[in-house]
Amino acid sequence: EPEVTQTPSHQVTQMGQEVILRCVPISNHLYFYWYRQILGQKVEFLVSFYNNEISEKSEIFDDQFSVERPDGSNFTLKIRSTKLEDSAMYFCASSVTKDTQYFGPGTRLTVL
Amino acid sequence: GIQVEQSPPDLILQEGANSTLRCNFSDSVNNLQWFHQNPWGQLINLFYIPSGTKQNGRLSATTVATERYSLLYISSSQTTDSGVYFCAVMNAGNMLTFGGGTRLMVKP
Numbered sequence: 001e002p003e004v005t006q007t008p009s010h011q012v013t014q015m016g017q018e019v020i021l022r023c024v025p026i027s028n029h030l031y032f033y034w035y036r037q038i039l040g041q042k043v044e045f046l047v048s049f050y051n052n053e054i055s056e057k058s059e060i061f062d063d064q065f066s067v068e069r070p071d072g073s074n075f076t077l078k079i080r081s082t083k084l085e086d087s088a089m090y091f092c093a094s095s096v097t098k099d100t101q102y103f104g105p106g107t108r109l110t111v112l
Numbered sequence: 113g114i115q116v117e118q119s120p121p122d123l124i125l126q127e128g129a130n131s132t133l134r135c136n137f138s139d140s141v142n143n144l145q146w147f148h149q150n151p152w153g154q155l156i157n158l159f160y161i162p163s164g165t166k167q168n169g170r171l172s173a174t175t176v177a178t179e180r181y182s183l184l185y186i187s188s189s190q191t192t193d194s195g196v197y198f199c200a201v202m203n204a205g206n207m208l209t210f211g212g213g214t215r216l217m218v219k220p
Contacts, residue, residue: 031206043155043198045207056205089153098206099143100160106153 002026004104006092012110013082021077021107023092032075033093033101034067036060043091049075082111114139114203118211125189125218133184133214135199143202144175146184149213150195158184158197189218 005024013019025032034046047057049067064080075094079086089108093101115138125131135144146158159166159173161182166173170189175182186193196215200208 033207035208037153042212043200043208043210045209048206050206056207058207091155095206098202100145100157101208102157103147103155106155108153 004092004094004102006090006104006107008107009105010108010110012112015084015111016081019079019082019109021079021090021092021109023075023077023104024073025075025092025094026102027073029094029096029102031055031095031098031101032067032069033095034077035091035093035103036088037091037106038085038088046077079109082109084111087111114141114201114209116199116201116209116211118197118199118214120214121212122215123217125216127189127191127218127220129189129218130185130187131189131216133186133197133199133216135182135184135201135211137180137182137199137201137203139180139203141177141180141201141203143208144182145200145208146173146182147198147200148193148195149198155198186216189216191218191220194218 032049037043047061066078089106092104095101117136148156161173163177170187172185196213198213200210
């Protein structure tokens with residue numbers, strides 16, 4: 001069964017550094033998403049992406065965040081200058097249309 | 113924005129017991145999904161159920177959209193059912209709004 005994959009599974013970085021989280025959505029899906037979950041809290045929406053542009057973003061998704069689909073298979077989330085409070089599990093998801101979203105296994109980001 | 117409340121927040125069961133988890137939402141929805149977050153943090157799709165009833169093995173779900181709630185039933189629970197169960201809804205745009213989850217522990 002096709003699935004969403006994410007790399008790396010765990011990333012440790014120093015405060016102020018840039019990180020890029022990578023995702024490979026399911027191949028025939030058209031909508032792509034990033035969510036995050038701070039330890040012990042609920043999952044929060046960051047951004048959705050469709051037709052090579054951002055279709056929706058939350059208040060969390062400020063100027064330090066960006067997304068890109070650099071080729072036909074990868075979908076990336078960049079955090080330009082990481083802060084301690086960016087430490088969280090980041091989930092990528094994809095869907096064919098605006099129905100079932102399938103989530104990847106997550107990247108645990110630790111900012112020191 | 114839409115509010116999603118799940119109950120109970122915590123649940124402890126003996127293996128073999130049945131349980132019902134509830135999700136209330138504050139507005140009409142066009143998408144509702146139930147997820148199981150396993151101990152490794154992975155979010156596993158259980159159901160896409162904006163309305164009606166579905167069953168998958170020991171799990172079943174019912175959404176009554178007109179009354180703004182959904183129920184997840186777990187029968188004959190097993191220790192592998194332990195984890196956090198999330199309800200997530202979509203009512204505008206294409207973002208899912210998650211509830212706070214129900215943390216389930218099944219004891220052998």
